Amino acid sequence: MSLAENKPAALYHRVVVWLLFLILLLPLAGTLLYSLSTSWSASILPSGLTFKWYVALWSDPRFLAAFAQSLLVCFAALLLSVLLILPLLFVVHYHFPKLDGLMNILILLPFAVPPVVSSVGLLQVYGSGPLAMVGTPWILIGCYFTVALPFMYRAITNNLQAINLRDLMDAAQLLGASTWQAAFLVVLPNLRKGLMVSLFLSFSFLFGEFVFANLLVGTRYETLQVYLNNMKNSSGHFNSALVISYFFFVLIFTWAANRLNKDRP
Amino acid sequence: MSYLSIRGLHKSYGSTPIFSEIDCEIGKGEFITLLGPSGCGKSTLLRCIAGLTGVNGGQIILDGQDLVPLTPQKRGIGMVFQSYALFPNMNVAQNVAFGLRMQKIKGSEAEQRVKQVLELVELNDFAERYPHQLSGGQCQRVALARSLVTRPRLLLLDEPLSALDARIRKHLREQIRSIQQELGLTTIFVTHDQEEALVMSDRIVLMNAGKIVQSGDAESLYSAPVDAFAAGFIGNYNLLDADAASRLLLRPINSRVAIRPEAIQLGVQGAIEGQIHSHRLLGNVIRYRIEARGVELLVDVLNRSPADLLASGQRINLNIEDNAICEVA
Numbered sequence: 082m083s084l085a086e087n088k089p090a091a092l093y094h095r096v097v098v099w100l101l102f103l104i105l106l107l108p109l110a111g112t113l114l115y116s117l118s119t120s121w122s123a124s125i126l127p128s129g130l131t132f133k134w135y136v137a138l139w140s141d142p143r144f145l146a147a148f149a150q151s152l153l154v155c156f157a158a159l160l161l162s163v164l165l166i167l168p169l170l171f172v173v174h175y176h177f178p179k180l181d182g183l184m185n186i187l188i189l190l191p192f193a194v195p196p197v198v199s200s201v202g203l204l205q206v207y208g209s210g211p212l213a214m215v216g217t218p219w220i221l222i223g224c225y226f227t228v229a230l231p232f233m234y235r236a237i238t239n240n241l242q243a244i245n246l247r248d249l250m251d252a253a254q255l256l257g258a259s260t261w262q263a264a265f266l267v268v269l270p271n272l273r274k275g276l277m278v279s280l281f282l283s284f285s286f287l288f289g290e291f292v293f294a295n296l297l298v299g300t301r302y303e304t305l306q307v308y309l310n311n312m313k314n315s316s317g318h319f320n321s322a323l324v325i326s327y328f329f330f331v332l333i334f335t336w337a338a339n340r341l342n343k344d345r346p
Numbered sequence: 347m348s349y350l351s352i353r354g355l356h357k358s359y360g361s362t363p364i365f366s367e368i369d370c371e372i373g374k375g376e377f378i379t380l381l382g383p384s385g386c387g388k389s390t391l392l393r394c395i396a397g398l399t400g401v402n403g404g405q406i407i408l409d410g411q412d413l414v415p416l417t418p419q420k421r422g423i424g425m426v427f428q429s430y431a432l433f434p435n436m437n438v439a440q441n442v443a444f445g446l447r448m449q450k451i452k453g454s455e456a457e458q459r460v461k462q463v464l465e466l467v468e469l470n471d472f473a474e475r476y477p478h479q480l481s482g483g484q485c486q487r488v489a490l491a492r493s494l495v496t497r498p499r500l501l502l503l504d505e506p507l508s509a510l511d512a513r514i515r516k517h518l519r520e521q522i523r524s525i526q527q528e529l530g531l532t533t534i535f536v537t538h539d540q541e542e543a544l545v546m547s548d549r550i551v552l553m554n555a556g557k558i559v560q561s562g563d564a565e566s567l568y569s570a571p572v573d574a575f576a577a578g579f580i581g582n583y584n585l586l587d588a589d590a591a592s593r594l595l596l597r598p599i600n601s602r603v604a605i606r607p608e609a610i611q612l613g614v615q616g617a618i619e620g621q622i623h624s625h626r627l628l629g630n631v632i633r634y635r636i637e638a639r640g641v642e643l644l645v646d647v648l649n650r651s652p653a654d655l656l657a658s659g660q661r662i663n664l665n666i667e668d669n670a671i672c673e674v675a
Contacts, residue, residue: 245429245431248429248431249433251396251431252427252492253444254417255396255418255424255425256445257449267435270435271434271435
């Protein structure tokens with residue numbers, strides 16, 4: 082404490098922090114102001130304030146569809162992740178702990194290959210033939226599943242290691258619980274935190290994903306980011322409203338993730 | 347007729363044997379300690395009895411019933427783990443009630459039984475707390491209560507005191523022992539701590555490298571170790587090879603010899619002349635390193651008064667009674 086109360090140093094620290102805030106917030110503040118202004122071109126301050134861009138945005142059926150489709154693809158991908166990863170993690174950590182090393186390498190693959198490269202590969206494999214699903218949301222759900230995998234796997238693994246899975250399972254079974262009862266009553270409730278945090282993180286990330294969405298599906302099943310890209314030639318005020326809306330939505334999610342991170346199980 | 351009888355039990359992982367040909371008879375209400383260094387197979391043996399680890403052969407007969415084909419759920423065994431293994435999402439009462447919930451025992455009977463065991467471990471004021479709000483010793487008492495509430499036929503304790511600090515360890519080991527005696531519960535306790543084993547047990551089973559080395563009550567294990575390992579693991583025996591022993595005792599001896607450091611008397615009209623090398627103060631005991639006839643010996647003397655302390659270099663006579671000399675394999 083005494084170090085922080087050292088006046089010149091404390092002042093310096095404050096200035097640095099506020100400056101950083103300013104630099105980070107200035108573009109956002111500018112965008113926010115632009116999205117709220119009637120017109121703002123040749124003057125220092127906007128000529129007037131209005132909500133009309135937000136009204137226009139939130140009443141555009143194409144935007145609402147893109148928003149809903151983004152949500153749908155993200156939720157579907159995350160649901161798939163939960164259904165597949167939870168049992169997988171359980172099996173790896175309870176029955177085959179040696180596989181964890183292999184899994185750690187496998188789950189990093191989606192990070193190791195740049196999205197543009199893997200898109201080209203996916204287009205080749207799923208572009209035609211029996212598994213032709215390029216241009217449908219299905220390919221995006223599958224692809225997003227692989228993107229979410231590392232987040233989910235790591236966060237839940239950390240959680241699993243913190244709770245001493247083996248002893249908890251053993252204790253529950255000796256008290257008469259079947260493997261399923263032990264998993265649902267004892268293990269799963271203790272993974273809630275890791276699961277929720279990783280879900281929110283993955284969601285924020287996937288909701289802003291553009292490369293896969295644009296290359297694999299494009300306008301055939303327009304997501305929010307693709308819609309934003311397609312709207313780049315329309316009014317700047319309108320686009321600003323879109324960016325701010327998107328940012329605000331993700332902000333709420335990140336805030337929720339942080340809240341969950343702080344709470345004890 | 348023993349209550350639990352383990353016959354020809356063996357266990358290996360692949361081609362690595364963990365233990366083999368374990369035979370052990372345990373009477374009803376007995377407190378047995380499996381004592382041994384880490385990696386000797388004692389914890390694995392305990393897990394095999396619980397059914398958490400399969401065995402490769404042999405029988406575990408509890409009250410006339412072979413446990414080997416049964417799942418852990420059906421064995422009626424309670425177990426306490428070194429890591430406590432409390433369920434973090436449940437409070438103390440819910441943790442303790444878990445076993446009853448699995449047995450579909452609900453309502454006032456369940457409440458009554460939870461209350462009873464919590465009283466037994468002196469934690470009735472903590473029923474609403476969560477595990478993260480408890481100290482290590484309290485956690486372990488909850489774990490004990492949780493394993494007792496289902497009225498197990500056999501209680502297994504896997505190094506339950508190893509993660510606790512010394513003071514709480516001493517208190518809890520007395521509490522465990524008195525609860526065990528009160529309930530007349532057949533108990534197997536695993537530890538690597540010889541003091542714990544000596545203080546708590548009716549009988550100690552000393553294990554090394556997957557084999558039972560010696561079993562018996564504390565007195566026989568402490569005063570008559572069967573081999574060099576037993577002598578080395580329990581107490582601080584002076585282990586002499588045949589040559590050194592012959593030289594020290596001036597008579598031909600053909601095997602190794604173990605002599606307890608507190609069985610050697612100093613300063614009396616001893617037959618053996620020696621010289622003090624150094625000493626260490628262990629609190630109530632002073633441990634001298636003494637050289638006698640070219641053999642180095644540890645000698646423990648009760649620390650009665652600082653004035654009695656013998657200086658290094660001082661010459662001294664030693665006396666070793668014949669019955670303190672233990673020939674070991």
